[in-house]
Amino acid sequence: MRRSIATVCLSGTLDDKLTAAAAAGFDGIELFENDLVVSPMAPAEVRKRCADLGLSIDLYQPFRDLDSVSEGRFRNSLDRAERKFDVMAALGVHTVLVCSSVAPDAVDDDDLAAAQLTALAERADDHGMRIAYEALAWGRHVSTWDRSWRIVQRADHPALGLCLDSFHVLSREVSPAGIAGITPGKIFFLQLADAPHLSMDVLQWSRHHRLFPGQGAFDLPGFVRLVLAAGYRGPLSLEVFNDVFRQADPARTAIDAMRSLIALEDDLGIRRLPDAPELTGHAFTEFAVDGNSGPELRSALRGLGFAHTGQHRTKPVELWEQGTARIVLNSAVTQPGPAAISAFAVTSADPSRSLARAGALLAPAHPNVREPGEAELAAITAPDGTSVFVTHPGDDWRADFLPTGTAAGPGAGLLAVDHLGLAQPFDHFDEAGLFYHSVLNLDHLATEEYAAPFGLMRSRAIANPSRTVRLALTVALLRRGDWAPAVADPQHVAFTTTDIIATAAALTVPALPVPDNYYEDLAARFALTADFVAALAAHGILYDRDPSGHELLHLYTPVFGGRVFFEIVERRSHYDRFGEPNAPVRMAAQRHRRLNP
Numbered sequence: 001m002r003r004s005i006a007t008v009c010l011s012g013t014l015d016d017k018l019t020a021a022a023a024a025g026f027d028g029i030e031l032f033e034n035d036l037v038v039s040p041m042a043p044a045e046v047r048k049r050c051a052d053l054g055l056s057i058d059l060y061q062p063f064r065d066l067d068s069v070s071e072g073r074f075r076n077s078l079d080r081a082e083r084k085f086d087v088m089a090a091l092g093v094h095t096v097l098v099c100s101s102v103a104p105d106a107v108d109d110d111d112l113a114a115a116q117l118t119a120l121a122e123r124a125d126d127h128g129m130r131i132a133y134e135a136l137a138w139g140r141h142v143s144t145w146d147r148s149w150r151i152v153q154r155a156d157h158p159a160l161g162l163c164l165d166s167f168h169v170l171s172r173e174v175s176p177a178g179i180a181g182i183t184p185g186k187i188f189f190l191q192l193a194d195a196p197h198l199s200m201d202v203l204q205w206s207r208h209h210r211l212f213p214g215q216g217a218f219d220l221p222g223f224v225r226l227v228l229a230a231g232y233r234g235p236l237s238l239e240v241f242n243d244v245f246r247q248a249d250p251a252r253t254a255i256d257a258m259r260s261l262i263a264l265e266d267d268l269g270i271r272r273l274p275d276a277p278e279l280t281g282h283a284f285t286e287f288a289v290d291g292n293s294g295p296e297l298r299s300a301l302r303g304l305g306f307a308h309t310g311q312h313r314t315k316p317v318e319l320w321e322q323g324t325a326r327i328v329l330n331s332a333v334t335q336p337g338p339a340a341i342s343a344f345a346v347t348s349a350d351p352s353r354s355l356a357r358a359g360a361l362l363a364p365a366h367p368n369v370r371e372p373g374e375a376e377l378a379a380i381t382a383p384d385g386t387s388v389f390v391t392h393p394g395d396d397w398r399a400d401f402l403p404t405g406t407a408a409g410p411g412a413g414l415l416a417v418d419h420l421g422l423a424q425p426f427d428h429f430d431e432a433g434l435f436y437h438s439v440l441n442l443d444h445l446a447t448e449e450y451a452a453p454f455g456l457m458r459s460r461a462i463a464n465p466s467r468t469v470r471l472a473l474t475v476a477l478l479r480r481g482d483w484a485p486a487v488a489d490p491q492h493v494a495f496t497t498t499d500i501i502a503t504a505a506a507l508t509v510p511a512l513p514v515p516d517n518y519y520e521d522l523a524a525r526f527a528l529t530a531d532f533v534a535a536l537a538a539h540g541i542l543y544d545r546d547p548s549g550h551e552l553l554h555l556y557t558p559v560f561g562g563r564v565f566f567e568i569v570e571r572r573s574h575y576d577r578f579g580e581p582n583a584p585v586r587m588a589a590q591r592h593r594r595l596n597p
């Protein structure tokens with residue numbers, strides 16, 4: 001199907017938006033009136049510019065407060081419409097959007113709405129144009145798709161049909177199921193937007209929080225299936241009002257947008273991508289280190305029971321191991337700022353298929369600088385700039401490392417990587433969720449928000465079905481002023497153990513001190529025995545329990561090298577989260593530690 005994007009989704013001038021949409025591979029646009037009004041290009045020039053870029057103009061929008069109004073106002077609107085039909089002719093666009101009236105004095109009368117829309121449709125028809133009528137979720141009287149459809153049926157004019165917008169349909173309680181029964185040919189246009197579930201005024205929800213399909217909580221595939229069942233074959237067109245996207249680089253937003261449509265078409269079976277092979281685990285995690293952070297991280301790893309087992313043949317890169325957990329310290333990558341996770345590697349049942357899928361989903365390929373004879377490791381670049389390597393479990397990338405002679409011993413009983421905590425840049429949080437889900441098939445387990453010392457944080461748990469690859473994506477909900485540290489939340493690697501008390505006793509790196517107040521509260525919240533709480537407190541171990549009674553025991557280290565810390569977790573039975581309620585305790589303790597080293 002053709003893919004379109006509304007100009008309102010993208011930042012910049014009309015020219016910026018058209019360039020970005022074309023570069024991302026869109027076939028067409030919905031042209032917002034405001035974008036035309038502020039453009040120095042005459043309508044005919046816009047038409048030519050679009051044609052040169054390979055873009056069609058699929059919809060002109062919108063007309064507001066046109067239906068269900070007094071006779072006098074309606075006359076004025078018809079005059080205005082005539083002028084707009086001339087503009088549309090010059091633009092070469094044939095469909096115009098009419099949103100249901102929001103005027104406080106709009107009349108609650110389907111017959112009046114149908115009569116006025118018919119009068120407009122007749123005028124449109126004279127110009128070879130069509131009217132797509134859309135029920136805004138906050139329309140004064142017409143606010144649901146079924147009512148807009150009743151009015152269109154009543155009007156019964158060939159130049160009048162529906163515009164269905166997934167946001168307006170799915171934000172309301174009226175079931176969308178009946179959409180499949182709409183007369184074929186009567187859905188003139190389809191607008192797609194996702195959104196998170198929010199309890200708020202629907203207009204504010206729509207104007208500020210829409211997301212691209214797959215980034216929110218709506219069932220977009222289910223919705224589009226209903227529209228296709230009604231015979232719709234027009235463009236899949238994104239119409240996303242979002243405060244972040246309005247400010248972000250349009251070239252990048254357009255790619256994110258296109259990725260959402262490709263993934264949606266894959267879900268719908270309209271287009272088949274190479275399917276996502278099962279990921280099987282974390283292979284290694286790489287930190288970029290410098291002269292200051294390198295020594296700090298080395299001593300932290302040693303204190304956690306890791307051994308420096310390998311030295312890269314050609315690069316200043318060290319391999320540290322314990323159990324199947326592998327950390328790579330790379331002094332060759334230059335990364336602005338202090339040490340951070342510069343790359344991570346996951347194992348895949350079929351890396352080349354994983355990478356083919358990533359390419360089909362417009363994931364940027366990471367330029368791999370490889371010396372002759374070195375293992376071939378392919379990577380993609382995640383939205384936050386982290387390189388994500390995808391390797392086969394049997395791949396011997398470790399052959400690139402010469403043994404140091406030190407073998408990995410039992411250490412402190414750390415067995416594997418449990419998860420990576422990746423603090424995300426504010427502008428790319430939603431993009432990252434869609435990226436990891438569509439490209440690597442990591443499911444969205446939950447999103448939580450909590451108040452932390454430096455502001456509200458949002459944390460999204462994602463994982464593969466077998467839970468051998470887990471990521472915690474975090475973001476500060478707002479970035480204002482310069483009081484909060486530049487690194488609001490450091491990145492971290494969490495390791496598993498089956499006996500955290502024994503592991504804690506074996507560590508020679510100090511666990512982050514946890515205040516007594518925390519344990520006092522913990523005992524009260526979970527009705528824990530004094531002995532158990534004392535055992536936790538003795539080692540700085542935090543605790544969480546989910547509603548089914550599954551437990552997490554975990555401890556943190558202080559921050560090393562400015563923006564990295566480690567975590568040790570013991571999951572008891574099927575605890576599936578990250579102990580998010582304890583994150584503010586950890587952040588306060590890390591701050592305390594930084595000020596009182």
Ligand SMILES: O=C(O)c1ccc(O)c(O)c1
Nearest residue numbers: 062099134165206207239
């Ligand atoms: O928020 C609005 O005004 C608005 C305008 C046009 C649309 O198609 C829409 O879904 C919302």
Ligand SMILES: [Mg+2]
Nearest residue numbers: 134165191239
């Ligand atoms: Mg709309």
